[in-house]
Amino acid sequence: MxxxxxxxxxxxxxxxxxxxxxxxxxxxxxxxxxxxxxxxxxxxxxxxxxxxxxxxxxxxxxxxxxxxxxxxxxxxxxxxxxxxxxxxxxxxxxxxxxxxxxxxxxxxxxxxxxxxxxxxxxxxxxxxxxxxxxxxxxxxxxxxxxxxxxxxLDKGNGYNDQKSHEDRTEYLRNYVNIVKSGDVNKLEKLLSDDIKLMADGGKDIKVLRNITSGKSAALDLIMRVFETFQVSQKIKITEINHQPALLFFDEDQLVNCQVFELHNHKIKSVFSVVDPLKLKHIEYLLVTFFMM
CATH class of the missing domain: 1.20.140.160 (PhyR, sigma-like (SL) domain)
Structure with a gap:
Protein backbone atom coordinates (compact mmCIF):
# COMPACT_ATOMS: atom_id res chain seq x y z
CA MET A 1 0.00 0.00 0.00
CA LEU A 153 -6.35 20.54 37.17
CA ASP A 154 -5.24 23.29 39.52
CA LYS A 155 -5.08 26.83 38.19
CA GLY A 156 -1.67 27.65 36.81
CA ASN A 157 -0.86 24.05 35.97
CA GLY A 158 1.17 23.56 32.83
CA TYR A 159 4.08 25.65 31.71
CA ASN A 160 3.78 29.18 30.38
CA ASP A 161 7.15 30.78 31.17
CA GLN A 162 7.84 33.46 28.57
CA LYS A 163 11.63 33.64 28.93
CA SER A 164 13.63 33.22 25.76
CA HIS A 165 15.76 30.12 25.29
CA GLU A 166 18.87 32.21 25.96
CA ASP A 167 17.42 33.66 29.19
CA ARG A 168 16.42 30.23 30.47
CA THR A 169 19.87 28.86 29.65
CA GLU A 170 21.49 31.71 31.57
CA TYR A 171 19.10 31.17 34.49
CA LEU A 172 20.09 27.50 34.78
CA ARG A 173 23.77 28.32 34.35
CA ASN A 174 23.48 30.67 37.33
CA TYR A 175 21.57 27.99 39.29
CA VAL A 176 24.28 25.39 38.63
CA ASN A 177 27.05 27.78 39.66
CA ILE A 178 25.25 28.62 42.89
CA VAL A 179 24.71 24.94 43.75
CA LYS A 180 28.36 24.19 43.00
CA SER A 181 29.46 27.07 45.24
CA GLY A 182 27.35 25.78 48.12
CA ASP A 183 25.85 29.24 48.72
CA VAL A 184 22.51 28.24 50.25
CA ASN A 185 21.44 31.85 50.77
CA LYS A 186 21.65 32.59 47.04
CA LEU A 187 20.04 29.26 46.21
CA GLU A 188 17.14 29.95 48.55
CA LYS A 189 16.36 33.15 46.63
CA LEU A 190 15.84 31.12 43.44
CA LEU A 191 13.28 28.76 45.00
CA SER A 192 9.55 29.37 45.15
CA ASP A 193 7.97 29.09 48.60
CA ASP A 194 5.80 26.21 47.39
CA ILE A 195 8.49 24.46 45.32
CA LYS A 196 8.04 20.73 44.67
CA LEU A 197 10.72 18.15 43.88
CA MET A 198 9.81 14.74 42.53
CA ALA A 199 11.85 11.86 41.16
CA ASP A 200 11.19 8.71 39.14
CA GLY A 201 13.79 5.94 39.30
CA GLY A 202 11.73 3.24 37.64
CA LYS A 203 12.11 -0.32 38.90
CA ASP A 204 15.87 -0.33 39.47
CA ILE A 205 16.97 3.06 40.84
CA LYS A 206 16.06 3.94 44.42
CA VAL A 207 14.76 7.49 44.87
CA LEU A 208 12.56 9.29 47.38
CA ARG A 209 9.08 7.86 46.81
CA ASN A 210 7.24 10.95 48.00
CA ILE A 211 7.12 14.48 46.64
CA THR A 212 9.34 16.94 48.53
CA SER A 213 7.47 20.20 49.14
CA GLY A 214 8.50 23.58 50.52
CA LYS A 215 11.59 25.74 50.26
CA SER A 216 13.43 24.42 53.33
CA ALA A 217 13.03 20.72 52.47
CA ALA A 218 13.85 21.36 48.80
CA LEU A 219 16.96 23.35 49.66
CA ASP A 220 18.26 20.54 51.86
CA LEU A 221 17.52 17.85 49.26
CA ILE A 222 19.08 19.76 46.34
CA MET A 223 22.35 20.26 48.23
CA ARG A 224 22.40 16.72 49.64
CA VAL A 225 21.86 15.12 46.22
CA PHE A 226 24.50 17.33 44.62
CA GLU A 227 27.12 16.65 47.29
CA THR A 228 26.39 12.90 47.34
CA PHE A 229 25.94 12.11 43.64
CA GLN A 230 26.43 15.07 41.31
CA VAL A 231 29.55 16.88 42.47
CA SER A 232 31.78 14.94 40.07
CA GLN A 233 29.26 14.58 37.25
CA LYS A 234 29.28 16.49 33.98
CA ILE A 235 26.27 18.81 33.61
CA LYS A 236 24.71 19.93 30.33
CA ILE A 237 21.98 22.57 29.95
CA THR A 238 19.28 21.70 27.42
CA GLU A 239 15.55 21.89 26.67
CA ILE A 240 13.08 19.10 27.43
CA ASN A 241 9.44 19.36 26.31
CA HIS A 242 9.96 23.11 25.78
CA GLN A 243 11.26 23.60 29.35
CA PRO A 244 14.77 24.30 30.68
CA ALA A 245 16.53 21.16 31.85
CA LEU A 246 19.82 19.75 33.13
CA LEU A 247 21.40 16.50 32.01
CA PHE A 248 23.85 14.78 34.37
CA PHE A 249 26.54 12.42 33.05
CA ASP A 250 28.61 9.91 34.98
CA GLU A 251 31.62 8.95 32.82
CA ASP A 252 29.72 10.01 29.67
CA GLN A 253 26.64 7.97 30.61
CA LEU A 254 23.42 9.92 31.06
CA VAL A 255 22.17 9.19 34.58
CA ASN A 256 19.71 11.99 35.35
CA CYS A 257 17.46 14.45 33.54
CA GLN A 258 16.07 17.31 35.63
CA VAL A 259 13.28 19.39 34.09
CA PHE A 260 12.56 22.79 35.65
CA GLU A 261 9.30 24.68 35.91
CA LEU A 262 9.88 28.42 36.34
CA HIS A 263 7.35 31.04 37.43
CA ASN A 264 8.10 34.69 38.15
CA HIS A 265 11.88 34.07 38.09
CA LYS A 266 11.54 31.34 40.72
CA ILE A 267 11.87 27.55 40.49
CA LYS A 268 8.41 26.13 41.12
CA SER A 269 9.06 22.45 40.34
CA VAL A 270 11.93 20.12 39.53
CA PHE A 271 11.11 16.82 37.84
CA SER A 272 14.03 14.40 38.16
CA VAL A 273 14.09 11.37 35.84
CA VAL A 274 16.74 8.77 36.72
CA ASP A 275 15.00 5.71 35.29
CA PRO A 276 17.50 4.39 32.68
CA LEU A 277 14.67 3.23 30.41
CA LYS A 278 13.26 6.75 30.27
CA LEU A 279 16.65 8.27 29.47
CA LYS A 280 17.38 6.06 26.45
CA HIS A 281 15.82 8.36 23.85
CA ILE A 282 17.67 11.48 25.01
CA GLU A 283 20.97 9.60 25.15
CA TYR A 284 20.36 8.28 21.63
CA LEU A 285 19.79 11.81 20.33
CA LEU A 286 22.96 13.02 22.02
CA VAL A 287 25.00 10.34 20.28
CA THR A 288 23.20 10.53 16.92
CA PHE A 289 22.54 14.21 16.29
CA PHE A 290 25.14 16.14 18.25
CA MET A 291 28.15 15.45 20.37
CA MET A 292 28.22 16.04 24.10
Whole structure:
Protein backbone atom coordinates (compact mmCIF):
# COMPACT_ATOMS: atom_id res chain seq x y z
CA MET A 1 0.00 0.00 0.00
CA UNK A 2 2.81 2.39 0.85
CA UNK A 3 5.41 2.37 -1.91
CA UNK A 4 6.53 5.87 -1.00
CA UNK A 5 8.83 5.95 2.03
CA UNK A 6 8.42 9.72 2.34
CA UNK A 7 4.63 9.37 2.66
CA UNK A 8 5.02 6.65 5.29
CA UNK A 9 7.46 8.73 7.36
CA UNK A 10 5.18 11.76 7.04
CA UNK A 11 2.25 9.78 8.45
CA UNK A 12 4.40 8.48 11.31
CA UNK A 13 5.64 11.97 12.25
CA UNK A 14 2.06 13.31 12.26
CA UNK A 15 0.73 10.45 14.36
CA UNK A 16 3.48 10.31 16.98
CA UNK A 17 2.54 13.51 18.94
CA UNK A 18 -1.02 12.25 19.48
CA UNK A 19 0.22 8.98 20.97
CA UNK A 20 3.03 10.54 23.03
CA UNK A 21 0.87 13.29 24.53
CA UNK A 22 -1.69 10.73 25.69
CA UNK A 23 0.78 8.08 26.89
CA UNK A 24 3.75 10.14 28.14
CA UNK A 25 6.04 7.41 26.81
CA UNK A 26 8.18 7.62 23.67
CA UNK A 27 8.58 3.87 23.27
CA UNK A 28 4.89 3.15 23.83
CA UNK A 29 3.95 5.92 21.40
CA UNK A 30 6.24 4.49 18.72
CA UNK A 31 4.74 1.03 19.28
CA UNK A 32 1.20 2.39 18.93
CA UNK A 33 2.00 4.20 15.69
CA UNK A 34 3.74 1.12 14.29
CA UNK A 35 0.82 -1.15 15.25
CA UNK A 36 -1.74 1.12 13.61
CA UNK A 37 0.34 1.59 10.46
CA UNK A 38 0.82 -2.18 10.09
CA UNK A 39 -2.90 -2.84 10.55
CA UNK A 40 -3.73 -0.19 7.98
CA UNK A 41 -1.24 -1.54 5.46
CA UNK A 42 -2.99 -4.91 5.71
CA UNK A 43 -6.37 -3.39 4.77
CA UNK A 44 -5.78 -3.89 1.05
CA UNK A 45 -9.44 -4.40 0.18
CA UNK A 46 -10.85 -1.65 2.40
CA UNK A 47 -11.29 1.81 0.95
CA UNK A 48 -10.58 4.66 3.39
CA UNK A 49 -11.82 8.10 2.36
CA UNK A 50 -9.59 10.17 4.66
CA UNK A 51 -6.45 8.17 5.40
CA UNK A 52 -4.74 10.53 7.85
CA UNK A 53 -8.02 11.18 9.69
CA UNK A 54 -8.60 7.44 10.00
CA UNK A 55 -5.05 6.86 11.24
CA UNK A 56 -5.28 9.68 13.81
CA UNK A 57 -8.55 8.29 15.19
CA UNK A 58 -7.05 4.81 15.39
CA UNK A 59 -3.88 6.02 17.14
CA UNK A 60 -5.83 8.11 19.67
CA UNK A 61 -8.22 5.30 20.60
CA UNK A 62 -5.44 2.69 20.77
CA UNK A 63 -3.44 5.06 23.01
CA UNK A 64 -6.43 5.57 25.31
CA UNK A 65 -6.84 1.80 25.74
CA UNK A 66 -3.15 1.37 26.56
CA UNK A 67 -3.25 4.30 29.02
CA UNK A 68 -6.21 2.75 30.81
CA UNK A 69 -4.33 -0.53 31.24
CA UNK A 70 -1.05 1.08 32.33
CA UNK A 71 -2.81 3.32 34.88
CA UNK A 72 -4.13 0.23 36.65
CA UNK A 73 -0.63 -1.29 36.79
CA UNK A 74 1.26 1.78 38.05
CA UNK A 75 1.93 1.59 41.81
CA UNK A 76 4.76 4.10 42.28
CA UNK A 77 4.12 7.21 44.38
CA UNK A 78 5.69 9.32 41.62
CA UNK A 79 5.42 8.46 37.93
CA UNK A 80 7.04 10.92 35.53
CA UNK A 81 6.64 11.00 31.74
CA UNK A 82 9.47 9.98 29.46
CA UNK A 83 11.29 13.24 28.59
CA UNK A 84 11.40 14.41 24.99
CA UNK A 85 14.33 16.51 23.74
CA UNK A 86 12.82 19.52 21.95
CA UNK A 87 16.02 21.55 21.55
CA UNK A 88 17.48 18.87 19.28
CA UNK A 89 14.36 16.98 18.25
CA UNK A 90 14.18 14.44 15.45
CA UNK A 91 14.27 16.39 12.20
CA UNK A 92 10.99 14.87 10.95
CA UNK A 93 9.07 15.55 14.17
CA UNK A 94 6.86 18.61 14.62
CA UNK A 95 8.08 19.42 18.12
CA UNK A 96 5.53 22.23 18.53
CA UNK A 97 2.85 19.55 18.89
CA UNK A 98 4.67 18.04 21.88
CA UNK A 99 3.11 19.48 25.03
CA UNK A 100 5.13 20.83 27.96
CA UNK A 101 6.58 18.50 30.57
CA UNK A 102 4.72 20.18 33.44
CA UNK A 103 1.43 19.69 31.63
CA UNK A 104 2.21 16.02 30.97
CA UNK A 105 2.82 15.56 34.70
CA UNK A 106 -0.46 17.14 35.85
CA UNK A 107 -2.44 15.32 33.17
CA UNK A 108 -1.79 12.15 35.19
CA UNK A 109 -4.64 13.38 37.41
CA UNK A 110 -7.09 12.69 34.59
CA UNK A 111 -8.67 9.52 33.29
CA UNK A 112 -7.44 8.35 29.90
CA UNK A 113 -10.53 9.68 28.10
CA UNK A 114 -10.47 13.02 29.95
CA UNK A 115 -6.81 13.33 29.04
CA UNK A 116 -7.52 12.66 25.36
CA UNK A 117 -10.35 15.21 25.23
CA UNK A 118 -8.22 17.84 26.98
CA UNK A 119 -5.24 17.26 24.67
CA UNK A 120 -7.32 17.30 21.48
CA UNK A 121 -9.04 20.53 22.52
CA UNK A 122 -6.15 22.43 24.08
CA UNK A 123 -3.12 21.13 22.16
CA UNK A 124 -4.59 20.36 18.74
CA UNK A 125 -7.51 22.88 18.71
CA UNK A 126 -10.14 20.28 17.85
CA UNK A 127 -13.79 21.34 18.01
CA UNK A 128 -16.13 19.37 20.26
CA UNK A 129 -17.76 17.95 17.14
CA UNK A 130 -14.38 16.69 15.90
CA UNK A 131 -13.54 15.24 19.33
CA UNK A 132 -16.92 13.49 19.46
CA UNK A 133 -16.31 11.93 16.04
CA UNK A 134 -12.80 10.75 16.96
CA UNK A 135 -13.74 9.28 20.35
CA UNK A 136 -17.24 8.11 19.38
CA UNK A 137 -18.90 10.42 21.90
CA UNK A 138 -21.85 12.76 21.91
CA UNK A 139 -20.85 16.42 21.58
CA UNK A 140 -22.34 17.18 25.00
CA UNK A 141 -20.28 14.39 26.56
CA UNK A 142 -17.13 15.89 25.05
CA UNK A 143 -17.95 19.24 26.66
CA UNK A 144 -18.62 17.59 30.02
CA UNK A 145 -15.35 15.63 29.88
CA UNK A 146 -13.38 18.79 29.12
CA UNK A 147 -15.09 20.65 31.97
CA UNK A 148 -14.38 17.76 34.35
CA UNK A 149 -10.75 17.62 33.22
CA UNK A 150 -10.23 21.34 33.80
CA UNK A 151 -11.83 21.13 37.25
CA UNK A 152 -9.32 18.43 38.25
CA LEU A 153 -6.35 20.54 37.17
CA ASP A 154 -5.24 23.29 39.52
CA LYS A 155 -5.08 26.83 38.19
CA GLY A 156 -1.67 27.65 36.81
CA ASN A 157 -0.86 24.05 35.97
CA GLY A 158 1.17 23.56 32.83
CA TYR A 159 4.08 25.65 31.71
CA ASN A 160 3.78 29.18 30.38
CA ASP A 161 7.15 30.78 31.17
CA GLN A 162 7.84 33.46 28.57
CA LYS A 163 11.63 33.64 28.93
CA SER A 164 13.63 33.22 25.76
CA HIS A 165 15.76 30.12 25.29
CA GLU A 166 18.87 32.21 25.96
CA ASP A 167 17.42 33.66 29.19
CA ARG A 168 16.42 30.23 30.47
CA THR A 169 19.87 28.86 29.65
CA GLU A 170 21.49 31.71 31.57
CA TYR A 171 19.10 31.17 34.49
CA LEU A 172 20.09 27.50 34.78
CA ARG A 173 23.77 28.32 34.35
CA ASN A 174 23.48 30.67 37.33
CA TYR A 175 21.57 27.99 39.29
CA VAL A 176 24.28 25.39 38.63
CA ASN A 177 27.05 27.78 39.66
CA ILE A 178 25.25 28.62 42.89
CA VAL A 179 24.71 24.94 43.75
CA LYS A 180 28.36 24.19 43.00
CA SER A 181 29.46 27.07 45.24
CA GLY A 182 27.35 25.78 48.12
CA ASP A 183 25.85 29.24 48.72
CA VAL A 184 22.51 28.24 50.25
CA ASN A 185 21.44 31.85 50.77
CA LYS A 186 21.65 32.59 47.04
CA LEU A 187 20.04 29.26 46.21
CA GLU A 188 17.14 29.95 48.55
CA LYS A 189 16.36 33.15 46.63
CA LEU A 190 15.84 31.12 43.44
CA LEU A 191 13.28 28.76 45.00
CA SER A 192 9.55 29.37 45.15
CA ASP A 193 7.97 29.09 48.60
CA ASP A 194 5.80 26.21 47.39
CA ILE A 195 8.49 24.46 45.32
CA LYS A 196 8.04 20.73 44.67
CA LEU A 197 10.72 18.15 43.88
CA MET A 198 9.81 14.74 42.53
CA ALA A 199 11.85 11.86 41.16
CA ASP A 200 11.19 8.71 39.14
CA GLY A 201 13.79 5.94 39.30
CA GLY A 202 11.73 3.24 37.64
CA LYS A 203 12.11 -0.32 38.90
CA ASP A 204 15.87 -0.33 39.47
CA ILE A 205 16.97 3.06 40.84
CA LYS A 206 16.06 3.94 44.42
CA VAL A 207 14.76 7.49 44.87
CA LEU A 208 12.56 9.29 47.38
CA ARG A 209 9.08 7.86 46.81
CA ASN A 210 7.24 10.95 48.00
CA ILE A 211 7.12 14.48 46.64
CA THR A 212 9.34 16.94 48.53
CA SER A 213 7.47 20.20 49.14
CA GLY A 214 8.50 23.58 50.52
CA LYS A 215 11.59 25.74 50.26
CA SER A 216 13.43 24.42 53.33
CA ALA A 217 13.03 20.72 52.47
CA ALA A 218 13.85 21.36 48.80
CA LEU A 219 16.96 23.35 49.66
CA ASP A 220 18.26 20.54 51.86
CA LEU A 221 17.52 17.85 49.26
CA ILE A 222 19.08 19.76 46.34
CA MET A 223 22.35 20.26 48.23
CA ARG A 224 22.40 16.72 49.64
CA VAL A 225 21.86 15.12 46.22
CA PHE A 226 24.50 17.33 44.62
CA GLU A 227 27.12 16.65 47.29
CA THR A 228 26.39 12.90 47.34
CA PHE A 229 25.94 12.11 43.64
CA GLN A 230 26.43 15.07 41.31
CA VAL A 231 29.55 16.88 42.47
CA SER A 232 31.78 14.94 40.07
CA GLN A 233 29.26 14.58 37.25
CA LYS A 234 29.28 16.49 33.98
CA ILE A 235 26.27 18.81 33.61
CA LYS A 236 24.71 19.93 30.33
CA ILE A 237 21.98 22.57 29.95
CA THR A 238 19.28 21.70 27.42
CA GLU A 239 15.55 21.89 26.67
CA ILE A 240 13.08 19.10 27.43
CA ASN A 241 9.44 19.36 26.31
CA HIS A 242 9.96 23.11 25.78
CA GLN A 243 11.26 23.60 29.35
CA PRO A 244 14.77 24.30 30.68
CA ALA A 245 16.53 21.16 31.85
CA LEU A 246 19.82 19.75 33.13
CA LEU A 247 21.40 16.50 32.01
CA PHE A 248 23.85 14.78 34.37
CA PHE A 249 26.54 12.42 33.05
CA ASP A 250 28.61 9.91 34.98
CA GLU A 251 31.62 8.95 32.82
CA ASP A 252 29.72 10.01 29.67
CA GLN A 253 26.64 7.97 30.61
CA LEU A 254 23.42 9.92 31.06
CA VAL A 255 22.17 9.19 34.58
CA ASN A 256 19.71 11.99 35.35
CA CYS A 257 17.46 14.45 33.54
CA GLN A 258 16.07 17.31 35.63
CA VAL A 259 13.28 19.39 34.09
CA PHE A 260 12.56 22.79 35.65
CA GLU A 261 9.30 24.68 35.91
CA LEU A 262 9.88 28.42 36.34
CA HIS A 263 7.35 31.04 37.43
CA ASN A 264 8.10 34.69 38.15
CA HIS A 265 11.88 34.07 38.09
CA LYS A 266 11.54 31.34 40.72
CA ILE A 267 11.87 27.55 40.49
CA LYS A 268 8.41 26.13 41.12
CA SER A 269 9.06 22.45 40.34
CA VAL A 270 11.93 20.12 39.53
CA PHE A 271 11.11 16.82 37.84
CA SER A 272 14.03 14.40 38.16
CA VAL A 273 14.09 11.37 35.84
CA VAL A 274 16.74 8.77 36.72
CA ASP A 275 15.00 5.71 35.29
CA PRO A 276 17.50 4.39 32.68
CA LEU A 277 14.67 3.23 30.41
CA LYS A 278 13.26 6.75 30.27
CA LEU A 279 16.65 8.27 29.47
CA LYS A 280 17.38 6.06 26.45
CA HIS A 281 15.82 8.36 23.85
CA ILE A 282 17.67 11.48 25.01
CA GLU A 283 20.97 9.60 25.15
CA TYR A 284 20.36 8.28 21.63
CA LEU A 285 19.79 11.81 20.33
CA LEU A 286 22.96 13.02 22.02
CA VAL A 287 25.00 10.34 20.28
CA THR A 288 23.20 10.53 16.92
CA PHE A 289 22.54 14.21 16.29
CA PHE A 290 25.14 16.14 18.25
CA MET A 291 28.15 15.45 20.37
CA MET A 292 28.22 16.04 24.10
Missing amino acids: YNNTVVLEDYQSKLFPYAYNILGSIEDAKDVVQDIMLKHMNLDNVKVENTIGYLIRSVINHSINIKKRSSKMTSAEVWLPEPMATEKADSDLNKEEIISYSLLVVLEKLSATERAVFILKEAFSYSHQEIAEVLHLKIENSRKLLSRAKSK
